[in-house]
Structure formats: structure tokens, C-alpha cells
Amino acid sequence: MKLRHIGLALAIVSTLGCSIKQTVDPAQLSTTLQPEICMIAAPGVREGFTHAYGAALQSKGFTLRQLPAGSSPSRCPLSTTYTGTWRWDVALYMRYAEIGVFEGGKRVGRAVYDARSGGGRLDKFIDAESKIHELADELFPNGAALLGQRPRPAVVATSVSEAATGRSRGELLQELQDTPGLSYEEYQRRYREIMGQ
Numbered sequence: 001m002k003l004r005h006i007g008l009a010l011a012i013v014s015t016l017g018c019s020i021k022q023t024v025d026p027a028q029l030s031t032t033l034q035p036e037i038c039m040i041a042a043p044g045v046r047e048g049f050t051h052a053y054g055a056a057l058q059s060k061g062f063t064l065r066q067l068p069a070g071s072s073p074s075r076c077p078l079s080t081t082y083t084g085t086w087r088w089d090v091a092l093y094m095r096y097a098e099i100g101v102f103e104g105g106k107r108v109g110r111a112v113y114d115a116r117s118g119g120g121r122l123d124k125f126i127d128a129e130s131k132i133h134e135l136a137d138e139l140f141p142n143g144a145a146l147l148g149q150r151p152r153p154a155v156v157a158t159s160v161s162e163a164a165t166g167r168s169r170g171e172l173l174q175e176l177q178d179t180p181g182l183s184y185e186e187y188q189r190r191y192r193e194i195m196g197q
Contacts (some may be wrong), residue, residue, distance in 0.1 A: 020115045024138040027101040027109025029078070035144035037062045038076035042083035043069045051085045052129040056136035060143030071159070074105025084128075094128040099135055111135040169194060 035077055037057060041050055051145040059193075065076065079102045087095040094115070101109035113131055172194045178189065 020113075022111075022113050022135075024111040025109055025137065026141055027104060027139055029101075029108060031146050031149040033103065033147050035062050035147040036067045036076075036078065038064060038067050038071075038073075038079040039065045040071045040073060040079055040081045041069045044083065045069070045082065045084055048129070049097070049132065052132040053080075053082055053136060056133045057140075059133075059141050060136065061147075062140075062144045062156060072103035072105070073100070073107075078103055084132075086151065094131060097128075097132065097135065099139060101139060109139050111139045113116050 007092075039050070039057070041124060054066075067075060067079070073081055081100045082098065083101070084097040085095045092114070096115065097113040099111045100107055113135060113149060141195075174189075176182075176190050176194065182190070
């Protein structure tokens, strides 16, 4: 009986020191980027990882371009690097995964799943494909939805009416307010014209 309690205590203590960590810094992307992303695997990454991550990116609205393993992230305006390792412990499990996101070669996002200290924990036996999709969802919360937007033109300080009449906006607004008998629609039309809207 005493041996059983000691064995149970050892099992509990051995799992207390074990941990599985996941950290995600969501990618901060410029909206002017096109939604194409270059995928760069680390040498030796399993084909299943590439397939799962590519499917996750496509579901987020990205178009993919695969570059050779180990390519520089600066080769594309938007790129992602990824690595993953597996280990055998009664069954095969994903031990470590890291995904980086780069804009113009500068890292703008990162996701890490780390079960290397998972030891005796049973929750290390996860579905790797689901975990890769989860990391992609957290890394790209808006997906490619906000990408490909053109920058807005700078607001011109003077309206067409101002430029044509040579009078200030304040003078034109005062004149509009002093004009009797205008319908609401006509007043709004002239106001928008003066304000350059």
C-alpha cells in the first residue's frame, strides 16, 4: 500500500514539472500588401505540415507561392517560415512548431507551440493538423481580408468651389447659410461641394 502511494506521488511530481507552451504574436500587416504569401519551410519539415499550413492560409484568403526550403524571407513582400518536429512516445506526436511571418524581410508575427517539456503529459498527443490551423487562425486573425487596399489620396485643403471663386471656405459657407429658400437637398449638395466631399 505504501509503495502504491509513493508511486502515485512520483507520477504526480513528474508531471508537475512538465509543461506545454503556446505563444502567438499576431501578424501586423500593412493593408497595401497583396494577399500573396510565400511559404518557406525549414529543411526536413514533414509534407503533412506544409499541406495543413497551406490549407489554413488558403482558408484565410491568401494565395500561396512555395519557395525552396531555407530561402530568405526578404524574397517576397509577404512571406512565412515554418518548422515542426515530431517525436515518438508510445505514439508519434508534434513536439514543436514555429511559424514566422515577414513583411519585406522583417518579422511582424510569430507563433510557437512547444511540447518539448511535455514529458508525461497525455495532452501532448494532439491532432497536429488542428493545432496548425489554430496557430494560423491566431497568427492571422483577419486573414487576408484587409490586404490589397490602395492608400487613400491625400485630402486636398481647398474645395473645387474655393479654387474656382477665390474665396475662403468660411466665406462660401456663410454665403450658403444666408441664401434664402434652399431645399434641404440643395443645401446639402452645395455644402458637400464647398467642403470638397
